[in-house]
Amino acid sequence: MDSEALRKYSALHPKPAGLTLQYGTAGFRTKAEQLDHIMFRMGLLAVLRSKAVTATIGIMVTASHNPEEDNGVKLVDPLGEMLHPSWEEYATQLANAEEQELQKVITEICQKAAVNLHKDASVFIGRDTRPSSKKLSQSVIDGVHVLGGQYHDYGLVTTPQLHYMVCCQNTQGQYGKATLEGYYEKLSKAFMELIKQSHCSGESQRHLKIDCANGIGALKLSEMKPYFPQEVLIHIYNDGTKEKLNHLCGADFVKVHQKPPGGLDMKPNERCCSFDGDADRIVYYYKDTAGHFHLIDGDKIATLISIFLKELLAKVKQSFKMAVVQTAYANGNSTRYLQETLKVPVHCVKTGVKHLHHKAQEFDVGVYFEANGHGTVLFSKAAETKIRQLVKEEKDDEKREAAKMLENMIDLINQTVGDAVSDMLVIEAILALKGLTVQQWDALYTDLPNRLLKVQVADRRVIDTTDAERRALTPPGLQEKIDALVKKYKLSRAFVRPSGTEDVVRIYAEADTQENADALAHEVSLAVFHLAGGKGAPPQPI
Template identity: 40%
Template sequence: MRPCMHYPEVPNTNELNRLLKHFSIPPKTKFTYGTAGFRYHHELLPPIIVRIAIFAALRSSSLDGEPVGLMITASHNPEQDNGLKISDSNGGMLPIEWEAMATDFANAKNLKLLMEIAAKNNSQPGKEMIVHIGRDTRSHSLHLSQLAIRSLKAFGAMVIDHGLVTTPALHYNVLRSNVNHMPNALLYGSSGTSFEKEYLNSIIGSYVSLLSTKSQLYTQKIHWNKRSMLVDCACGVGGLKVPLLNQMIEEFTENSGILLDTSSLVHLTPVNLPGDGPLNERCGAEYVQKQQKLPVIYTETDETLNMEYVASFDGDADRIVFHAKDVDGNLVLLDGDKIAVLVSSFLQEEIEALSTAVPFAKSIRCGIVQTAYANGSSTAYLKNVVKTDVVIAKTGVKHVHTAAHHHFDVGTYFEANGHGTVLFGKKFFELLAKAEQCLVSTSRKNRSNIAWQRLRVLPRLVNQAVGDAISDLFLVDAILYLKGWNLYTWGQLYSDMPSRQCKVKVQDRTMIHTNENETKATSPIQLQMALDAAMDAMAKNSPTGRQANRPRAFVRPSGTEDAVRIYAEANSQKDADALATEAAALVYKLCNGTGNLPSFTKESKL
């Protein structure tokens, strides 16, 4: 299905004034830009939609007409919430320096103030202003997207409406519209089909090509057991896309000419589709990862569901976690940390294999970007076993994405919540070109040649704009297939340190400050001293003195509410709970806590 084009009209000041007046800012309300946009109860969104639609048009104008994007979604939040994510022309997040202007726009009362804010930021309406727009499956998303389109047309912008689409697909579509921002435009030919069809075909074609490399390592035909994966779509928009993928995989393999045993291809069984149950409620990636529980399956089926190989998306399909049920019925979780370890290990193995024939591969900088929330065991495994560089960045996609670009030629990032991707830099594409010169005429069964074949399809398989549940699903499945692993084998690479997360409500979160990567509190000054003392005391009583297993706790102010978020991990769940409880008590005491004090032990200290 092709997106609907809404062509620009002459800027209609009267219409804009009517919209701004009708959708006025509620009294005593202050809207704030979050990690990627705005997210509130859906009844509060219309004033923001009108104003940020105009803001998006101005952002496009400031880039000489490069298209940008608006996605109507509240991601993993419950159904009653909604939001607005902004995609910049490179498919990524809005530049940090524009976030303050977005906040000012969201709170401006009239058109005159909006234009004054724009002028102050050297931004003016232009001849070309192009905005891609998409929406998730929430009952109020259609109304909000129509309001955005109405506002954009009144301002004189061209609108490309993709309708119901995943957030990563919307970001990909924006990037695809700005080929000057693509890491290697030659990898992305125009197929003449819709953006979404091209997006899915790119993923599927690369996935099938990657799987086909396994048979080249064997001298005789091997029959692989038929594989199936259960996909929990969180009752969200991903549930509209996953059912298409089985059909598209079958069509691609029939028409591509790639010789591949069809039993090698994973068969996807989608459950928790839109309408099957409440969006994100007791299902989806956020629920499984945060609550450490198996998802509720709302879909009615007579089939016996395969709970040994399950993936869970979130509501807008930009996060994914994998999980299984063990023989005792307990959850075996493979979260973003485990995905990062699997993917980075695979990348380094293939680059190392290529380096035997192409020495230039040894100069490629591979690495991982994590946040303070990454489990300590994953960080230790990456450093000590995978032997890759690890950079700790501030929490938030915009921070880890930027760090991956800055530090590495092949930079992988996955937050523990399952949002992540791999970014391939200019030097990586130089490696592919050198490898082609060296290997194009060699035997296909040469290990270096196979490594080259695998590496060259990855930039088309992996969404280069943003974390993508569908893309990451096929990437992980392909790696597991090539290694001959199941989820249990993967999960045994290392054991997570037990952890506990909680939050403490405070009178004013702005009194809490942290260092750049949020691993330490810098104010109040007594807070970090007290946290260090608590960690030191627990470490002295620990059964092991290894640094990798040292108890760890950090605190950071919430970006959306007057609260402080707390993370603690230790060698046992009892110790993690105790450390989180003590950290919460310290925050409550030193940072003017309010409301109830969270406690995971019988007694809490104050």
């Protein structure tokens, strides 16, 4: 380690006095002007991680669905997964070290994590379209450079594209070519092969309006357009040329407010979808002839994909284990439909993609989605090998055709992480293959009315939870109070948990009617306010 260079460069990226930040659910995320030193130091950390695991590590500069003024940074592990939890602590230590301690902290991390500084290091860097992202990614490069790491700067890419590149690189091309062209070619080829097998659906079926949240998704979809077959008519809205990133649009806005985004004119029964700011989430929706808005969220996406995969798995007659992984935010009726109608095992884990991904790895086919539209499907190595073998060797036509579809699904889905572009193509292919309209898809089950609220408290860590965050252990009396409130309503459920990305406590409630869900959510938020140290004015009824 060149101490002199480290001192010189870290002085160029000074830490604001008194600022402490934590590597949370989505890495570091805050106002862009507070992040320069974090970026530099995450450049350092990526080099250490790369040396520790002898593989390429990714760094993505983005704050996803958060306001344009914010920014953030996430590290990507060798196979495209989120940074291993054991390293989140090192990230936090490095981020908060005073400048004169930096070298000492690096040495400590090297000791604890058995990092050999003499090894080579390689880092892939990507960024979203925020005005601050370019400069911040330059600070990442400074960090990588100081510790002698090699880097490849992919510039503007979606978050899932960066995850894909890292996985391709570390599997020596087995997962695909680590270029944007490689990504577009792999996905479009699998998509075209899939829809070739579709017999139904007229031309009008293939129109899709996409709200790109004024973010990176618009740029990358436009780049990908020449790779699509002519029948796929995608119309890009909120492309970032006129309005601000994520402002009154994007997947998070649509999901939270349960209403259409601005900047997209929706005619009755038209199929529409929204990406979030870094294109790793997607939700669908439409307006019926009476003008009512219908949201098709991550739970319904998981359901559609599960129906499709389950049918194919039955046809190939293998004893593959399939399951769906959800969080506590999944709509109660989606869980009921999956378990009781579709007869697929459902598992509930803590909020955050890393938890879902980890659980889904236990199955041959693990479908996971957060209600907000982040999700993908994981296929075990054994299942993938068997499916590819059936495509080559199976004599029975029906079985071979089913295997072929599964093979194309494996190639179309971005197995490294939730990917709005890839998920959109998966959904479009399934709708075309099954000849389903957006209304028919929506009608699979009816969402229970629900409400998501947030409450500010002095210290959200006073709330400790258990049972995949569905029950509160502390503060004393809170869970008993929630239980009593839930009993007042039909088909009701409610839980509270400290957010991992914002300084708030989140409240979720569902019940038989919207009025009841709203009333329950409000009552629970009052309980949180009174028992967990609420700040400011008490929450008002909705």
